[in-house]
Amino acid sequence: MALHPAGRPAPSTGVTPVAAGPSPVTSTPRDAVAARCVLSAALSLRLTLGDTTADLLSAHAVLPDGTIVLAVDAMSRTGGLLVAARGHRGAVRVDVTHLAPVAVRSRVRDRLRILGTARRFDPAALDACDPATVMSLLDLPPVALWAIEPDEILLDRATEPVAVDLGTYRAARPDPIAVDEAAHLAHLTRCHGDLLDRLGALVDSAVSAGATRMVPVALDAEGIVLRAERPDGHADIRLSFLHPVTAGAGLAGALRTLLG
Template identity: 55%
Template sequence: MLAEPDRPSALADYRPSPDAIEVRSAVATCTSLRLEVAGVAADLIDAHTVLPDGTVVVAVDAMTPLGGLLVAARGSDGAVRLDFTHLVPVAVRARVRARVAVTGKIGRFDPAVLDSCDDDAVSGLLDLPPVALWAVEPDSVRVERHAATVQVPVAAYRAARPDPLAAVEAVHLSRLARLVRHDRHRMHLLASVVDPALTDSGTQLVPVAVDADGLTLRAETGYRHRDIRLPFHVRATDQTTLDQELRRLFPGVDRHLRG
C-alpha cells in the first residue's frame, strides 16, 4: 500500500480572503460609522472599536433616544446595522475604496472579555467616550466596490485581521508623496510598463494605497484616472521590510524614506 504524500495542514494553507482583510481594515481604521436600529440612523464619530474576534464595540449613551432603541433591540438577530465608508487617505478624485455593511445582534459590552483582548484592543476601548458600551456580534458582512457587492462569510471576517500597515497607511502615503515628487521620471517608467499612455507628461501620479503586499499609484489626467498596482516581492509587515521593498522599486531614495 502506498503511503499518502505529505500534505500541509489546512491551517497552514489558510490565508484570509482579501475581502475579509479589507473589511477588517475598514472597520479598524474608519473614524466614523452610521448606526441604524429600528429604522433610526445616527452617525457616530470616534465612538467605536473592534475586538480581535471581530466584535464591534460602540459607545452610545443609554439615556438617549438612540440608547433606548439599543436597549429594546438587545438579543435580536440582525437588529443593528453598521455602515462604514473606507476612504483613500489622500486628496484625489474617487476617494471611496469600499462601503462596508455589518448587521448583527447587539448587547451590553461584557468587561470579562478584556481578559482575552490584546493591548491594542484594550487601548481602543479606553479611547472610547465614557458612556455605555455595546457589543455588536456580526451575523452578516458585505463589502461593495464599484457597485459590485460581495458577501463575506462571518467566519472569514472573524478569522481575518486588518492589513499590517492599515493603521499607519496615511503616514506612509505622506512619505511616498515626497518620493513621487523626488523621482517623477522613475515613477512614470514604472507606470508605463502597465500602460504606455501613462508616459504622457500631463499624467499626475499619486500614491493612494500601500499595504503588506504592494503599492498602488493613481494616474490622473484631466479626463480620467487609473490605479496601477506595484507588487512587493515579500510581504511588508513592518517599517523595515516596507523600506526594503520601496528601495527595490525606487533605488536611491533613502533620504526620502526617513522621517
C-alpha cells in the first residue's frame, strides 16, 4: 500500500464534490456496468478522508453487490481516519482513473468518483460471494478489511458526467470481456497482427486516411474499438459484434464473424 507522505493535504478539502462542471445526467444500465468494470479492472485507487489522501495499490476488491472492500493497516494514519469516519454517510471518497491498457495518446477513458460509508468488513458477506470474489479477497494484504458502501457514484467521461443510479449499480455485473481487456488486447497485438490488419480494412477509408497505425484500444462483450493514429491526432472506430460475447472463449468466434 503506497501512501502520500505523512498526510499530505488533498488537492481539495473534505469530501466535497468535484470542481464545478456540467451537471450529471441520468445514468443507464450500461453506465452501471461501466462503473463496475472500472472498479474491477483497476489495480489502484485513491482514498480521501477529510484532508488526507492515500493511494492504495492492489489493496481493494469488489463484492457482488458493488461494495468495495479495502485492506488498510489499522495502525496507519489512514486506518485511524477510517475508524473516525466509520458509519458516517459520504465521509469516504474513492477515486479511480480508468486508462486504456495500451500505449497510446489520450489514455484516460473515465474517472470514477464514489462517496461512501465505511464499516468493518463482515465475514458473513462471504456467503454471498462467488469463488472468484473469495479469491480476490484472499489476495488482499493481511491487514484490517473495511467495507465501503457507495452512497453516491459519479462516472465522469469525456462527454459528460453521469450520476449512476445506486440500485442499478448494485444489480449490475462487470462486462465478462472488459474485466480481462488488457490481457485480450495484449494477445491480439502480440499474436494476431494479421487479424488486426483485416479488421482495420473494415474501417471507412475516409477515417483511416493518413493513419500511421491502427491500434486496438478497447474491447468488451459487444465489440472492439480500433484507433486510427495520425501525426496530428486520432480517431476511434467501434466495430460491433453480431452477438454479445458471454465469455473469453467466445471472443475468437465473434471476431471471425465480424470479419466474415
